[in-house]
Amino acid sequence: MTEPASIIALTASRAAGYPNSSATDLTASRNLQATLDDAKARLQIVNARAELCAHTWDGIEEWVGEDGALGLKDPKIVESDVQAQISFLRKLKFLYLEQNAKDKYVKTIVSDDAPLVTPRLNEELRLQNEEKKTTLREHKGKLAERRDDLRALAGFVEEDYKKAQALTLQASTLSQRILDARLSLTRLRQAHPHPRLTITTANQQLDSQVEEMQALDTELADVNEKIATVRERIKVETGEVERLRVVRADVEKAVEIGAGERVEDERVVGLYDWFSTMTSTHHALLSLLSAHSESDNELRLTYLVHEREVCITLLFIPNTRRLAEARVEGVEENAIGDVVDAHIMANDASGLVWSVLARARAG
Template sequence: MSTSSDAAKQLQDKLEITKLHILDARADLKSYHFESLDDSTSGEGALSDPAIVASDVAAQILFLRKLKFQYLEQNAKDKYVKTIVSDDAPLITAASNEQIRLRNEEKKRNLKEEKLKLLEKQQDVRTLAPLVEEDYQKARSLTSLGTSLSAKILDAKLALTRLRQAHPQPRLTIATATATLDEQVIQMQALDDELQSSEKQMEETKQKIKAEMREVERLRAVEKEGIAELEHVGKEGGDEDPRLGKLYDWLQAALTAQRSLLSLESSRAESENELRLTYKIVSPFSKMPKELVLTLLFVPNTRQLASASARLDGVELDLGDMIYAPVQANDILTLVWSVYACVKEREARSVDL
């Protein structure tokens, strides 16, 4: 009996010396540094594939199951050996086996429940993973948007600060700008109404001028006929013809009407060969009439027209080629009428502008 007990003690000593306890292996696994592994042999590129990762995990689970089985086997052997070699070995009865069976069944039931919970958790993870990924992408995009908006806000604040420095008080506000715009709209409407009334008055004035010019042409024809008749009567009857007085009165009336139509104020001979005619240019858009002075120069001791000049309110007018043809033709009426019409047209054009 002593020999068997010595053998059992020796076996127990050997088992303790060999360090077969799985707890020591677990502690070594936790304390092991995996950072020292070579990157070339770690298969980091391969682990990026989900299929490879799944197969690797399955292999590790199988290995851990085998390791767990070996641990349970060795633990059972250890307990069995200790029970055999021990002097006070516990008494194993059917009741103790039944208790162990019940505890094992309870542990199995708990394990099964935990496995079901784990499966539910895994299913929840598979269901929520796409949603979490979507929320993550949204959060990431919102974060980048917030960053860009923050940069834009800083740029806007900097630009606003520069504008405030460049444009000190008082600054134009929206209210003052709106009020100024309303005033300008009212002024534009008033100016538009004034322009329309001015255009209407100008059109009426043009019609009046055309009617007066037709009357002037008619009076010119009448004047020419009267002069011709006067010359004819003078040649036939002499200076004592009684019709001369009536013709003279008629001629004076015609000249007065012509002067009133052409606004002729005065005609004065400055010298033997210079005649100065003064006209009043009346514009419906001007309160004060303007004075037109037309100077006619003749060849001395003749009635041949040499040149002509005009001044409007003391300002010399550039007549250009307008007087060339009448001067060459010695047509005083055409010259006077052309200058007068030109000045009236310039006045009307300046009003339009």
């Protein structure tokens, strides 16, 4: 449609180009402009577009896109936002279809040449709708699969997010602790500076170190001497061990030979067992721990009296049964001095032992 301004300009140019035209043409042009202005005022096509863009639809909330102010970090918030967007788009689609249908309907009614609707056209539209529905189903299926994948991964993402958040908090705490420790160390260094080493102090420290080294050298020499002594002792003991091994081997051979021989008197084994039993019983009754002959004329007896060892050493005159001396250990000497002397003069060894044990038990 030709604009009114262009029509007025055309009419004015024609009037200027043809001076012989009548005033009726100018009047007709003005009447046509007035008619077009009335038609424009009645249709309001230009203003309707601006009103449609500025209109706020009821039930549709304002959508916040990627550039919005909300920071979507939590998967649950993302899911709720996606649901809100889907609802918004569905409502927007419905409104679009409604407005498109209204627009087509108005254009069909207002237009002079109405489009011809035939069954063939309807069939083509139906086929197009079927294709679009099939494509839409495929896209919906892909979208559902993607949504399921997102739901499955949401738990792992949430766990990773919590772990990352915990590690971030831990790193922040550790960094703060490190800063506090450095600050404390700096304060300690300022409060307790290292002492400056003077020449006098250095000489004193050197003298003390020299004395300590001399003491350590002396101690090392003593230790080396002890090591040499121990080595000599080990050599002697090793020779003694070898000698005892030879003696043990000879004794074992003698035992094997004695075991192989036949005992003529069968009562020897029984008598030996009886004697061993009686000796053990006698020692237990008398509290005798050990009886050892140091030499041909010296006998050493050890008794256990009240959890205390009492050692009695008896010395005899060689080749006689005469008691010459007696030594007692484990009992106070002032308690048994007269008893020992009296029994030595009487040559009573058994009486001496019993008297000493009686005094020890009584004390």
